[in-house]
Amino acid sequence: MRTALWLIPTFPLLSAVLLAIFGPRFSRRTTALLGVGSIALAALISLGIAADFLLSPPPEGRYSQSLGSWIRVDDLRVPIGFVLDPLSLTMILIVTCVGFLIHLYAADSMRGEEGYSRFFAYMNLFVAAMGVLVLADNFLLLYLGWEGVGLCSYLLIGFRYTNSENGRAARKAFIVTRVGDTALAIGLFFLFTQLGTLDIAAAMQHAVAEWPIGSPLAITAAALILVGAIGKSAQLPLQVWLPDAMAGPTPTSALIHAATMVTAGVYLIARTASFFILAPPVQTVVAVIGAATLLIAGFSALVQTDLKRVLAYSTISQIGYMFLALGVGAWSAAIFHLMTHAFFKALLFLSAGVVIHAMEGEQNLFRMGGLRRIVPLAFWGFLIGGASMAGLPLITAGFYSKGEILWGTWIGGGPVLWAAGVIGVVLTTLYTFRLFFLVFFGRTEAEAAPRPGFLIRIPLVVLSLLSIFGGFINLPSRPRLSRFLHAALPPDREGAPGRLTPFGSEVIVAAAFMVGLLLAYELYLRRRAAVRGLMRLPMAAGMYTLWYTGWGWDLFYDRRVVRPVKALARAARSDWIDLIYIGLARLTTLSYDALRRTETGRIRWYVGGIAAGTVLFIGLVLFI
Amino acid sequence: MMFIPVQHGLLLAALLFTVGLIGLLVRRNIIFILMSVEVMLNAAGLAFVVAGARWAQADGQVMFFFILAMAAAEVAVGLALVLRMHRQYESLDADALSEMRG
Numbered sequence: 001m002r003t004a005l006w007l008i009p010t011f012p013l014l015s016a017v018l019l020a021i022f023g024p025r026f027s028r029r030t031t032a033l034l035g036v037g038s039i040a041l042a043a044l045i046s047l048g049i050a051a052d053f054l055l056s057p058p059p060e061g062r063y064s065q066s067l068g069s070w071i072r073v074d075d076l077r078v079p080i081g082f083v084l085d086p087l088s089l090t091m092i093l094i095v096t097c098v099g100f101l102i103h104l105y106a107a108d109s110m111r112g113e114e115g116y117s118r119f120f121a122y123m124n125l126f127v128a129a130m131g132v133l134v135l136a137d138n139f140l141l142l143y144l145g146w147e148g149v150g151l152c153s154y155l156l157i158g159f160r161y162t163n164s165e166n167g168r169a170a171r172k173a174f175i176v177t178r179v180g181d182t183a184l185a186i187g188l189f190f191l192f193t194q195l196g197t198l199d200i201a202a203a204m205q206h207a208v209a210e211w212p213i214g215s216p217l218a219i220t221a222a223a224l225i226l227v228g229a230i231g232k233s234a235q236l237p238l239q240v241w242l243p244d245a246m247a248g249p250t251p252t253s254a255l256i257h258a259a260t261m262v263t264a265g266v267y268l269i270a271r272t273a274s275f276f277i278l279a280p281p282v283q284t285v286v287a288v289i290g291a292a293t294l295l296i297a298g299f300s301a302l303v304q305t306d307l308k309r310v311l312a313y314s315t316i317s318q319i320g321y322m323f324l325a326l327g328v329g330a331w332s333a334a335i336f337h338l339m340t341h342a343f344f345k346a347l348l349f350l351s352a353g354v355v356i357h358a359m360e361g362e363q364n365l366f367r368m369g370g371l372r373r374i375v376p377l378a379f380w381g382f383l384i385g386g387a388s389m390a391g392l393p394l395i396t397a398g399f400y401s402k403g404e405i406l407w408g409t410w411i412g413g414g415p416v417l418w419a420a421g422v423i424g425v426v427l428t429t430l431y432t433f434r435l436f437f438l439v440f441f442g443r444t445e446a447e448a449a450p451r452p453g454f455l456i457r458i459p460l461v462v463l464s465l466l467s468i469f470g471g472f473i474n475l476p477s478r479p480r481l482s483r484f485l486h487a488a489l490p491p492d493r494e495g496a497p498g499r500l501t502p503f504g505s506e507v508i509v510a511a512a513f514m515v516g517l518l519l520a521y522e523l524y525l526r527r528r529a530a531v532r533g534l535m536r537l538p539m540a541a542g543m544y545t546l547w548y549t550g551w552g553w554d555l556f557y558d559r560r561v562v563r564p565v566k567a568l569a570r571a572a573r574s575d576w577i578d579l580i581y582i583g584l585a586r587l588t589t590l591s592y593d594a595l596r597r598t599e600t601g602r603i604r605w606y607v608g609g610i611a612a613g614t615v616l617f618i619g620l621v622l623f624i
Numbered sequence: 625m626m627f628i629p630v631q632h633g634l635l636l637a638a639l640l641f642t643v644g645l646i647g648l649l650v651r652r653n654i655i656f657i658l659m660s661v662e663v664m665l666n667a668a669g670l671a672f673v674v675a676g677a678r679w680a681q682a683d684g685q686v687m688f689f690f691i692l693a694m695a696a697a698e699v700a701v702g703l704a705l706v707l708r709m710h711r712q713y714e715s716l717d718a719d720a721l722s723e724m725r726g
Contacts, residue, residue: 601722602722603719604650604652607645608649611649
């Protein structure tokens with residue numbers, strides 16, 4: 001079964017190519033069958049490989065497969081090779097299974113849309129690129145997947161390209177993530193020149209053997225990889241693209257947020273963990289960025305009025321948790337949260353899609369209300385997904401993953417980062433249930449919506465189940481996933497637990513959740529007037545604007561980057577170097593004009609010219 | 625037998641050639657242009673004959689036969705073109721042919 005590993009990215013890629021070429025000629029049925037079927041096959045193969053991997057673990061805990069050479073120049077050899085270890089196995093399961101559920105949903109929800117086959121071509125390519133990124137055993141192949149993911153996000157965010165706003169959002173996402181990608185590319189060149197290999201495992205072994213901890217080489221490498229991860233995972237200060245990426249169709253958002261794009265950065269850091277362990281200052285920066293991002297995005301999510309933008313900020317915030325976990329050395333906790341996040345964030349987005357569909361495209365929270373009875377399916381989806389994201393104690397997956405991160409932060413990161421994480425729990429609960437109460441309670445204005453189809457109900461139900469039970473795979477008393485992942489990840493950072501016990505940490509997470517829930521209940525369900533009262537405070541309006549605009553990062557980039565670059569471009573448009581070329585062009589035009597006039601079509605002029613030329617030539621020959 | 629110096633013969637050829645060239649340049653009527661070309665060809669032929677006589681070689685006369693044959697061919701084609709031109713433009717003015725500019 002393991003030998004089928006290469007088929008996981010191949011099936012979606014094949015289907016994407018077929019859809020791209022023959023898509024417009026296929027019927028909708030064929031398109032959906034191909035688009036969803038290829039991902040279903042990939043998911044089935046992943047499940048089969050996972051079962052095989054667990055039942056008969058390969059020697060050394062990893063299985064690698066080489067399909068041949070991609071590049072072979074001198075002693076540089078880049079194979080097309082895939083590697084299967086606990087980390088990539090977990091990731092590929094998330095990507096294909098959650099991706100499959102999202103595709104299933106999209107098959108129905110995108111039904112009436114222009115460009116149905118184009119949509120599935122992009123989506124399949126997205127999953128294929130992510131598969132390559134996850135399974136790659138060398139940096140170059142990983143980078144191929146990395147860029148493929150970036151390309152697909154661009155295509156999908158700008159899917160409804162007739163609206164120029166969407167094109168703008170797509171370009172923004174592309175350019176902002178490109179900043180990170182450039183840093184990553186430089187990092188990979190750097191690693192290659194220093195270590196002489198592109199093989200990920202070999203490079204890390206070399207580095208561990210040759211570089212002392214905290215050496216400048218290790219710090220440079222880790223820092224460059226980190227910038228790449230920040231760009232893809234929408235962390236501070238490159239987070240500005242994600243809220244605007246909501247311009248894409250809802251299944252796209254679900255795919256980007258849950259299974260593919262933004263998780264790539266977390267995966268990259270986990271994959272290259274050895275470099276980060278060799279560079280403790282950079283690892284600290286990872287943790288600080290994670291903590292800062294989760295707070296900043298949490299506050300921004302609190303005041304957004306657009307349903308999908310709240311979810312976008314919540315993703316930035318949750319990825320912040322993963323970065324925090326990576327930074328404090330709780331490696332498996334980060335991947336665990338990545339997994340549970342994939343479940344509940346996909347569920348939240350798909351539920352949001354049902355809500356938006358029922359509201360006929362309306363996304364403003366304050367124009368919704370009372371949807372509980374109209375779309376019960378989305379109500380339950382939101383309740384379960386939201387509770388899981390906020391960390392409803394004991395019965396949701398999010399509680400266990402977040403609890404583990406906070407415990408890891410306490411041990412490996414110290415009380416300040418831990419406090420930031422706990423405040424983050426309060427914030428998460430507050431904005432999640434604000435959303436929930438505003439959408440589903442209160443007065444209703446919407447009319448009864450048509451019952452969502454079969455293909456929409458299945459993913460929502462499955463993801464709901466996963467959002468609840470997915471956490472039981474890694475209970476604190478029986479951490480099966482962590483133990484499994486430890487074969488591929490470095491050991492968690494040790495530290496003095498101090499006076500807090502794991503149980504105490506869980507209690508505090510639960511308490512933070514209750515505080516957030518009570519606040520949301522009081523502010524957005526029982527006393528809506530109190531919020532309006534708060535808004536009248538002198539500080540409130542300023543804070544509101546600051547949070548609403550994502551802490552002014554867009555403005556900052558506009559002032560400090562976009563405008564200077566534009567001014568520079570404008571200045572460069574008329575510099576003196578251009579004058580040379582313009583002069584050359586003018587001269588050519590002039591001589592053309594002059595020579596053109598000699599071509600009159602009058603024979604006698606030509607004869608005169610020939611005669612004069614002959615005389616001149618003979619004269620020259622005779623007298624010189 | 626009276627000898628005509630070679631310079632005189634060449635001078636006559638040069639004069640004839642110049643007359644032909646001037647005719648070619650100043651005349652607008654296409655038939656006169658053709659005639660001027662004939663004059664120039666004859667001037668060239670005369671130069672060959674004079675040179676052949678000077679060195680007592682047959683080459684000059686052979687060249688003249690070539691020129692004669694070519695002139696005949698040229699007149700045949702040229703007059704055919706003149707006929708076509710007359711049909712097309714109802715004119716014998718060479719400048720009327722300038723529309724192709726090439």
